Amino acid sequence: MSQRLDGPLIALRGVTKTYGSGQAAFQALKGVDFDIAAGEFVAVMGPSGSGKSTVMNILGCLDVPSSGEYLFLGEHVENLSRDQRALLRRHYLGFVFQGFNLLARTTALENVELPLLYRGLPLAERHAKARAALDLVGLTGWEHHTPAELSGGQQQRVAIARAIVTQPTLLLADEPTGNLDSERSVEIMQLLTGLNREHGITVLMVTHEPEMAAWASRTLRFADGVVGHDTSSFMGAD
């Protein structure tokens, strides 16, 4: 896959997502169109059930749209197989989950090394990169602690280190501060902003809190399965 620097990083065209079938069918996305350029820091907001997580799953290549097109780096993701999408995730994406999803009884270092393991990096390189990522999120000295020995904010920072250790093109964060108090939340936002500004990582973040969304350069507001409002002047040209 060649990176097309001229076009948008992400382009959604008439994306719908229907869960279930027949009587029980539920349309969570009802036709979503937007573009995101490389280097943006986008907040996704909207009431509960409006389809934010659904669109994040599609953007993260974890799921495919029921109809419509999703172009990531110019690639039609909706046509890719399960394993091809896995490889896209491996090489271009980083995830930060609300529930952290760190491996239990596994040290911070080992958790952060995990994506590098799947990239097939040798041990020494894995260690070096994982340490660098942990340094970047301010966890120097905590490498050998397991999640149970870390605070919520520290766990979330380990999760962020794991998401960025591969230098992903796109970082997806679904309510990264949902479990944290406001002080920790601000730390995380500073971190994400820094990654976006200094490392050029495109960040897409779901949040319920306007204070958090304020850190982003653009806000997509979802309502009932469609994008109700987009603060950006940069709109995908159809």
Add this chain to the structure above:
Amino acid sequence: MIWNALLLALREIRRNLMRASLTVLGIVIGVAAVITMVTLGNGATAQITAQVSSLGSNLVIVRPGQRMSPGQAAGWAPAFKEDDLAAILEAIPAVRSATGTAQRGSSVSYLAESTYTPVIGTTPSYPEVGNWALAEGRFFHDGEQRAGRSVCVLGESVRKALFSGTSPVGEKIRFRGMSCEVIGVLAPKGQSAMGQDQDDVVLMPLKAYQRRVAGRRSRQDIGSLMLSVRDGMSTEKVVKEVSALMRERRALAPNESDNFSVFDTKQIADALSSTTRILTALLGAVAAVSLLVGGIGIMNIMLVSVTERTREIGTRLAIGALESEVLLQFLVEAVALSSFGGLLGIALALIASFGLTQAMNLPFVLDVEIMLLAFAVSAGIGVLFGFVPARRAARLDPIEALRHE
């Protein structure tokens, strides 16, 4: 990738060492049982072979009555006479030497010591035919045999019972109201293939035995004949020739069955080791069932593990693990688990079979092949029973797996 999967698997086992050990118990027992059985079976076979060859590899035995199973005669049958021996030696040139034995249990005493032992009357060729060596003294010779001299040779067990420390040669022992001069002691042979003490014996010239030990009615009888076949001659052919000769001497009609039996030591060895083989196979089958149970145990724990670790699997898939990589990880984990069981089983088997062979007085014959096989089988069980759980893990939907509680 497989190396990483192995590291992950070992880490997982280390974390749940107790659970892992309990899970593989079935495999441990199965593997240990198989190896122990085979080791004991090998030991028994080796011992039988050694004992039978201690009889002499070119030995043919003739016993009265029809043979039911090795060494066992049934029904009444006429005994042999001394002229049967002479006739066999004359008619069958492949027989190098021949001897006969007649025996009767007696209480034997020396001074205050006494023991109960079979007293055997035989001929001077007995040591040669039966492959016996003398520890001290000598065997009786033809002159003593013909004269019916009252001399005897002791087995090691009898010597031990009657003479502690002192040499028995030249001493006189007493049994059945007669006294008998000890002229030699046999070198010990230990237990026979049938489990008898071959050294618990007093040997004396057949003539003297017939005159003074044998009962009135069986005075001329010889219990069994032992023939030593010349090197390079077929013992099977001798068996056939002896059968034919004995039928002729006893004037048996073609429709009458033999009232004696002829067999060579190879047949005894074969019969005994086939018994051992059947026993080994039977216990092997029991062990196989245990392995199967062990495999199901592994499948069960792997399914539990997949459910427990659903979020972990979701995380791995989200990070970019391929289906095949998750499959491999869990498969390797199952194999590592079952191989771990296999190793424990081998260790247990080594301890158990060493202890048992010592206790049962068998040689400890280590079979590396069966250990490798058992290890391979236990690893194979991991593949077989780990596949279903591993596939379940690999096919999880990452989104649902991540949401799993």
